[in-house]
Amino acid sequence: MTDTRSQDIDLQEEAxxxxxxxxxxxxxxxxxxxxxxxxxxxxxxALGVYLFx
Amino acid sequence: MVYTHKHPALLIMxxxxxxxxASVSLGWQDGIVEYLGLKKVVWEMTSLxxxxxxIAVVVGLWxxxxxxxxxxxxxxxxxxxxxxxxxxxxxxxRWYVAPFVAVLxxxxxxxxxxxxxxxVLGLNYVVLGxxxxxxxxxxxxxxxxxxxxxxxSRLGLKTGVILLGTLYSAAELRQLGALSVVMIGFFxxxxxxxxxxxxxxxxxxxxxxxxxxxxxxxxxxxxTVAAAPVVQAKSVEIAxxxxxxxxxxxxxxxxxxxxxxxxxxxxxxxxAWAGTGILNSAQVAGAALAYQPDGIETLKVAEIFxxxxxxxxxxxVVWLAVWFVKREEDAxxxxxxxxxxxxxxxxxxxxxxxxxxSSTGIFAPAEHYKGKYFDNDIAAEKLLSEDQVASLQGExxxxxxxxxxxxxTRLIENRKVMSLEDDDVLRGLANAKVLSKDAxxxxxxxHKAVRHTAKKVAAFRTWITWLFxxxxxxxxxxxTLASIKQAGGQPLVIGGIVGTTKAVLxxxxxxxxxxxTI
Numbered sequence: 157m158t159d160t161r162s163q164d165i166d167l168q169e170e171a172x173x174x175x176x177x178x179x180x181x182x183x184x185x186x187x188x189x190x191x192x193x194x195x196x197x198x199x200x201x202a203l204g205v206y207l208f209x
Numbered sequence: 210m211v212y213t214h215k216h217p218a219l220l221i222m223x224x225x226x227x228x229x230x231a232s233v234s235l236g237w238q239d240g241i242v243e244y245l246g247l248k249k250v251v252w253e254m255t256s257l258x259x260x261x262x263x264i265a266v267v268v269g270l271w272x273x274x275x276x277x278x279x280x281x282x283x284x285x286x287x288x289x290x291x292x293x294x295x296x297x298x299x300x301x302x303r304w305y306v307a308p309f310v311a312v313l314x315x316x317x318x319x320x321x322x323x324x325x326x327x328x329v330l331g332l333n334y335v336v337l338g339x340x341x342x343x344x345x346x347x348x349x350x351x352x353x354x355x356x357x358x359x360x361x362s363r364l365g366l367k368t369g370v371i372l373l374g375t376l377y378s379a380a381e382l383r384q385l386g387a388l389s390v391v392m393i394g395f396f397x398x399x400x401x402x403x404x405x406x407x408x409x410x411x412x413x414x415x416x417x418x419x420x421x422x423x424x425x426x427x428x429x430x431x432x433t434v435a436a437a438p439v440v441q442a443k444s445v446e447i448a449x450x451x452x453x454x455x456x457x458x459x460x461x462x463x464x465x466x467x468x469x470x471x472x473x474x475x476x477x478x479x480x481a482w483a484g485t486g487i488l489n490s491a492q493v494a495g496a497a498l499a500y501q502p503d504g505i506e507t508l509k510v511a512e513i514f515x516x517x518x519x520x521x522x523x524x525x526v527v528w529l530a531v532w533f534v535k536r537e538e539d540a541x542x543x544x545x546x547x548x549x550x551x552x553x554x555x556x557x558x559x560x561x562x563x564x565x566x567s568s569t570g571i572f573a574p575a576e577h578y579k580g581k582y583f584d585n586d587i588a589a590e591k592l593l594s595e596d597q598v599a600s601l602q603g604e605x606x607x608x609x610x611x612x613x614x615x616x617x618t619r620l621i622e623n624r625k626v627m628s629l630e631d632d633d634v635l636r637g638l639a640n641a642k643v644l645s646k647d648a649x650x651x652x653x654x655x656h657k658a659v660r661h662t663a664k665k666v667a668a669f670r671t672w673i674t675w676l677f678x679x680x681x682x683x684x685x686x687x688x689t690l691a692s693i694k695q696a697g698g699q700p701l702v703i704g705g706i707v708g709t710t711k712a713v714l715x716x717x718x719x720x721x722x723x724x725x726t727i
Binding site for chain 2: 174183187188190191193194197198201202205206209
């Protein structure tokens with residue numbers, strides 16, 4: 157049986173609206189910040205690959 | 210609020226990873242490796258388990274015994290448990306579950322031409338990983354200690370997309386980019402217009418039509434959330450839209466690869482179709498990797514289409530803002546420049562930056578193709594021997610075409626392939642089987658001597674594969690029944706009509722006009 161509390165993971169509140177987002181959740185405050193962090197992580201991986209291989 | 214949970218799960222998962230790595234290193238799993246055909250991934254099974262196992266044990270000890278206070282350290286380190294949870298599931302599925310399903314499927318024999326059941330149904334580690342995620346969240350429950358980590362899966366997908374920039378050649382990007390601009394331009398604008406037109410005919414509120422058109426036209430959930438404030442969508446309208454998109458997107462993610470295999474589509478064709486016809490970015494990646502789990506050529510094509518579509522988002526948001534203001538007298542005005550700046554997806558800049566870096570040749574010679582490049586500055590022992598050259602010379606008379614004769618003459622004179630063009634021509638000669646088996650073997654030997662694999666590009670491929678595997682298992686853990694149950698009413702009907710039209714039309718266009726020549 158589905159645990160009803162398990163369905164809360166994608167609940168999102170944005171501008172007063174509450175809905176199940178269903179995907180694309182993030183720990184960052186904005187998409188812009190997440191994009192920036194992804195860029196930093198990618199550059200870090202690229203640096204590692206460049207230096208160690 | 211303190212996010213870190215004093216829980217032994219992370220520590221235990223770290224020890225499990227280390228145990229897997231150690232047992233493979235010590236040969237205790239040799240029988241399993243042989244039975245499941247895992248020799249190619251033994252390196253992954255030891256290196257990844259050791260690296261992430263150590264991280265999990267160290268952070269796990271801190272989770273269990275450390276003193277946690279509210280702040281960034283607590284917030285970000287609390288994600289490690291969820292990340293390791295997803296990675297462990299991805300590892301088990303990729304190394305054990307999917308290969309076992311393949312072994313069972315091969316035991317049944319081919320079911321369609323030379324294809325086995327698991328290939329036709331796309332039952333590979335990508336699909337099984339997403340299914341595992343869906344099962345975890347809907348049948349069991351994502352543990353509280355893992356929730357923050359699950360929210361990092363989109364970061365994994367975005368990082369994977371940015372790193373994909375290292376794998377394209379300029380010619381590839383130019384050709385795919387032109388094709389994607391034409392197809393995405395037509396189908397995105399067409400879908401948005403179609404939803405708005407249907408919305409007016411079926412008398413649904415402008416806010417509902419507006420938010421649904423963004424979701425159906427551009428890139429799913431992100432576009433829905435981005436467009437919602439512009440058309441003043443209510444939460445129930447956002448919920449209807451997301452439900453429709455997810456129901457459609459999840460169905461497509463599993464169905465598209467099966468149709469692709471039935472129609473025997475090429476990688477470029479399938480990538481173009483998935484990138485155009487599937488609504489949500491993550492599900493595009495899921496379908497592309499499900500179609501070609503042992504390589505990323507399809508993913509490369511699909512992501513170019515996806516990126517092109519994401520780039521259209523600011524334009525659509527402006528279009529909807531202007532459209533909404535015209536229909537709703539009390540709607541506030543919109544600062545178009547600000548909307549474009551705020552909604553512009555910055556990770557696309559990262560993708561272009563990686564492509565620019567890669568084009569300078571720092572990871573591999575700029576002319577590399579699929580990680581392979583030409584270099585005939587080779588050691589003396591790799592040159593053809595005098596006997597081998599004499600053997601080729603003896604058969605040179607069999608070659609009729611002038612370009613092949615010239616390339617073969619240069620090979621005989623220099624004992625090695627002299628240019629990329631000669632290499633292509635000689636490969637054509639080898640494939641044509643004009644020469645004897647031995648001589649053809651010598652041509653292949655000469656080819657191998659001058660074609661090199663770029664280790665850095667190979668490493669990027671491995672990173673990208675794992676970032677997407679991580680992101681997609683995490684994506685599965687966010688697909689709740691509650692989110693899909695949000696679908697219903699007129700939005701579901703309109704979404705179904707527009708989504709089906711887009712998928713069928715784009716399939717026809719792809720089959721008619723997209724060739725496997727890129």
